[in-house]
Amino acid sequence: MTDRINAGLMRLYEDQGHRIVFWYDAARDLRTAFDAVDLPDVIKVEIANNEFGLKYRMLRQEAKARFLLYKDGPEPPMSENWLLDVQLASAVFRADQAAIWVADLGIPAKYEAAVRNHAEFYRSGKRLEALRVMEHERPSQSANDVRRKMLAVCAGADGDLDTVIEALLAELSEDREDALRLINRVGLGKFFWKEVSARYGYTVPEPDFQDFAITLFSSAWTCAVGEVGKLNADATLMFRRWSASRRWGEAFEKLSGDYQAVLKITEDLASRDFRNLIPYDHFEEVDRRIIVAMVDGLAQQSLAATDVLKWVRDRRQSHWYSRYADVYQAIGYATEFQQVLAAADLIMTSVSDGVRRYSASWFRLDQLYRKFIYHMQKSGQSGLLSALYEAVENRYTTNFVLKLNDAWQDQVSRLTDWTVPGFPRQMDFYREQVAAFRRKHQKVVVIISDALRYEVAEETLREIRKLNRFDAELQPMIGVLPSYTQLGMAALLPHEQLAIRDDSDLVLLDGESTAGAAAREKALAAGRSGDRVKTLAAKDFMSLGTIEGKDLFRDHDVLYLYHNQIDAIGDKLATEENVPSATEATIEDLVKLVRKLTSANFSNILITADHGFLWQHKALEESGFALSELEGDIISRNRRFVIGRGLSNNGGMKKFTAAQLGLNGDQDILIPNSINRLRVKGSGSRFVHGGASLQEVVLPILRVGKQRKEDVGQVSVQIIPPARAQITTGQIQITFYQAEPVTDKQQPRQVHAGIFADDGTLISDEAELEFDFTSENPRERELSRGFLLSKAADVYNNQTVFLKLLTRIGKTSHFEDHASQPLLLKRGISTDFDF
Template sequence: MELVNKLLELFEREKQRSPLKRGIVFWYDEDADGRELGEIRDTLKGEGIQVRELREDNAFQIKYLLEVEQRETSFLLYAPFARPEPERNMLLDILLYSAEFKTDETALLAEELGLDLNRARSFLQRYKLFFREKRRKEKFRRLLPLQGKEGDWKAAVFAVLAQANSAQPMDVFRAVIGEGLKEESNQALIRIGKFAPLEDFYLWIYTHFGLRETESPSLKEVFATMVWCHAVTCAPETEVILPRYETRLPNTCYVFLEDWLREERGRKVLKPLVQQLESDWGLYGKLRELPLDRLVDCLTFPLTDEVVLENLQDLLLYHRVSGLGLDQMIDQRLSGYWAEEKRIRNAYSFFSHALSLTLYKEKAHKAHYRLKGRDWIRAYTEHDYKIDQIYRKLMWIYNQAGMPDELTPLRDHLTRWVEEEFLPDLADYTDRMMTRELAARWPINGVLQQSAFFRERIAPLVEKTTERIFVIISDALRYEAGAELFEKLGQRLNAEVSLEPMQATLPSYTRLGMGALLPGKVTRIDEQGTVYVEELPATGVSTREKILQQAVPDGVAFRLDDWIQLGKEKGLEAIRGRRVVYLYHNRIDATGDQQVTETYTFDDVQQAIEELERVVGKLTGTFSAKRIFITADHGFLYQHSPLEADRLADRVEGKVMEQHRRFAIGRDLTVTPGAQRVSLDYLNLDLEAVVAGGLNRFKAGGGMKFVHGGAMPQEVVVPVIQYREIHGRGRKREEAYVDVRVAMRSKVITHYQFNALFFQEQKVSRDFRPRHLRAAFYKGDERISNEVTLVFDSDREAPDRHTETTFTLIEGRDFAGKPCILRLEDVTGAKIELYVEEPFELRVYDV
């Protein structure tokens, strides 16, 4: 604007001097490169002044225009070249009676930008092309610090050209690197080179990150130096396998990349660039040279996860893993930057379950296999169910997450152990228990019986409370799945949840189990296999409702999906005035009992758990449920591998009322080899049953992977989950999280790398949830270290709830005898809040 104002002043003087009251001004602009006349042209046009550009071939045309056609119009004659010598200037005569625009453009620019001319002249002259465009000047002015120096001015120029968020070197370099490492195609670098001296940019960046000046600087060298610093800071052992890079400010480089890696958008930019370095450095083979306990510290490279996963498979397949701390290593990798990729997270989750299964395998002993009924139940519900649960989740992850074929050997290795050792051992134990006592006397004293479920768990509540009671019966929800659901429900606020095992009826199949869960007694089974309770057939929801109403007149029964789909208003109307609501859920058995779909059993178990968790939320939220029971009619056995021929027993003959792959019911039944007769006296039925022993199946139709009906604990031990919503004074208004404190006596920092120790006050439980804290050191409002996120989620005892982490201070600050603070911010929820600020003293005197 100063330039335009000077022009207008000159025209005003010329108009006053001219008899024609017009002004003619020549402007010979030998520094015209990059100048845009749009603003000048528009402003002068508003004042009635035309702008004409002089060329070497239009002098006569201009002369005719000025002296014949428009003798009273004012003109700015702009020449994008130096003033010609008089003898070559065809417009010399007009120039002699008009004016020439001459001014100190640098001085005008300094005044416009608010810069001191004496300090800024050389800078403005060197960067004159940049300031030829109005928008660039405006952006530069917005980024300019109040008390800036030449380095700040250059930073603002580079920030504008790189389209960075600020003039901070970190933001500028991020913007440039985001365009790629190839100088010839990096658009940010091309813009810088077009409107500013490119060598100045490189010098500025090299200086900030401590690199030695070179005649051939490159973005790749700067970026590679940062990656190198980050790698050797995280894992010093990598220094021997990486190319060597030099910098005076390694901490500055490390913190820069660390901060960028912590951002999701940053990782998307960085990943292909880091992978290019992995390839250039031949890193795959070199990383394989590092021992696993050192490799896990290397968080810089995405390739590290591939190598770690290969190491894990080798260990789990061919070596003993007890005592190696592999679970901590997996947790450490899961907290890394690249583990956010779904494929990597799933792979680590797969290995976490594979590790747990391997540890059970290594520690396998049968000390808990004692020959008493309650011990048989206890062995499964305290120990063995976890193996079923872990294996089921491992297989679900493998199938759903698309694990690579390279992991198939480990899956098959663990499957062989489960199916050829664990299950046969448990089957032998079960067969001994059956022979010793259970075949003749099935119910075990002191264990809740399925036939007593209503009488002992529901009826007392109906008598003592006015609460509406919901009973969800999920077909084939075996104990291990119920245990997982129990853990999930226990994490809900204001929930009181319990889990107990229940001994299902034997044979363990749907008709009999569903009948036993109703009030009253199973009174008979007819020739078609229909189960009667109090002489009513318990074959469908409507007849089960009638049986329920004999004990509770205001009871009601629905298929769970049908009732939920009614919506809030119709759903509430359907249960208005009802005390007991039976809800039947069929996800697992519907899939497993079909030969064509039994392979997807574990998928449906997972879906069933998720569905039931959502249903509980729906019941307590939409329908104000206060008390919910979740149980099952039976469990199931599942074997992934094809069944061996010696596991197939001949079909049972006789007066068979119902026969499936693991049982038969009737009269005068034959007991084929591999089977065992079972008394049904415990149900007061004048019938007998034969169940397949061990893991055997009868040669009946249907699939052989998913089975039930026998006496294995997976089939006959089912969960009973009691969920109660807490109201009134006991209700919590908000979740409680574990407390954390800095567990250090001395709070003096003497080195640029510094370890801080934290202590988690309480163990994670249903009363205390994990806390996530973001930590960094600050001097005033300036962050002077890297930033770390710490997760305090330990459920161990106090001595094992310490967490140590390393902080790296950024060089170039005054750390001699200065105070600073360790700032901890709570990032557990969506809102970030200050948790605590802990004072420290800096006594760092050199790098």
């Protein structure tokens, strides 16, 4: 007790600046405590019929000394207190338990009732210390101020009533009410509900926190859809901030799920146009309603693609987006697929024209289909997306792949030799691509990714170009026929002659076997006399340390890395449905490989493939198989080619001789027309290669280099000023503009937006906005967002406030200004219904 008395007294002297302190021992039981007081530079004196002498001593003789005046007994009436004038200019120390707490906390004595009436609160040292910290940071201006801090301590909150409510909502979501019970136990229950009523407009005869929570959800929802809620604007603002907070995400989701049924939200949504629901995320059912409507509309082609893409972008602001991210992305890719397909004119005038047009734009349809299937599979919501899947699958297989390759087959059927004028051949890859570096005495590394078809390489190109100081370019190359691994891999090595062995589909390179790493390395060494060469599995290179990687560069002139992810998954019946995820992994692997290669000093990097592939998610129907009977001596038979001698068929297949394909030997090769497959027992039919479809034979040459200068930035965001730069109600709608489209080198920007007073006080809700628009059309790079003003805004009426965009500094918790727009806050009398 002595320590608390000493501490309380010192606060009066040091913190509050008093020189003279009076101590009345009304119960006459604190003399021992007074005697024990020992404060530096404080003179202890007892008041005992010596008032005039004391006054003279304190005011004249020792006018700068500190005095502690103790009286054994109660404070005298004012008319009998001869030291009243001194006392009124000084401080009185209250030494009962409540007074000690007041002094200990540094709370002004006039607010003592807030302590005395809630003694139970102060019996906990932990609560006392928490309140002391709050009081130190922001001294109370009233007894109710003290009580509000006590509420915050009880709830474990760190601010005003909003944060108390947030903490109590979290407990409610866990079926607990510890804080609420404590609030009642310390006598703050009535005060709490009075505060809730005044702040949020919740007024009921018998207040209950769960009832308040349900009312909060109900009111926020009805206000959002344009109806009158039971609570006021501050409640709506608090709900918006709480529901958007990452800290309280789990609590929001739990209560939202609980009250979704209570408030009959599913039935409510059934009668609403889903377009009007796009801005809202109060309940998970809102997302499901929007998704179902978009899926049905796309499947029936009754929604404009531009609208759907905008809705998908807007829903990224939804609290539930992470739960449905893959669903929304699947919808987005399906929409783009339909958009691109509608604009595609799948005709060609020659094989060269077909390759040119496929590598310029048609490949995008394969890419969009693959991305759609990937996100559909990843979402685990194939049932929700089933109508859209059926529509996309049918249009992809029938309206694109089949139609495209039927037109392509018309051109291929006219060929006598397998050649496409104007495009490099896979057979010439080493001489035209690799050796070109060696002729300039430059080192080069080649990454051969099995089944890296052109559209996958194009996505890889974009991912590499996103890297700072990296650049890349892509061109198409014509693969060998048949388009299978052994032949494609051999064609990429230096050689004079290629041949398929007489008794199998194994390949000979200048008469030598190409099977295995040793054979490939031997063939690579023959490319240029004196070259130091190495072949290595990509995964083995990735396991090298930094020094080992640099040693590899130092000791070799040509490095071939072999990567196998897509073919390893697709070429197995049990796993061929996982081709989309294998493709995503491949792109990630290749980007990592490029980064590691450049860190090991490799600066000339080529990425290519042995062959492409045909793939569809749905199992083939009977019409997808070639029906012709084969005649002749069959050496090897695959889904997409047959090797033999004296081969013939009754139609449905294109016949080449080995010589017509640029191969040595006397074999015949049959290729099924268009995208048809041959029946092969035990083999998968959804992922195939070996044939002459554009998807199988248009291969990538992806050149990667590294620049010296920084070349990656972020798009800039501007605030479009409203016609009248004023806020006249409780909310304002603001439009933002992304100044340039996102490209490989101009990356998206995330900003925090809010309205701030001139002194930095936040007076609205905050929003986290993502600007990643890729459109060249400026109007399609605009984003609108509404902001609700808080109660704190009332203080700044008729003042200039600022809508600010803030960007995070690196990965820190600090932000810097990106853009600012002054607005005149000029509201009339604030009401609960002024928005």
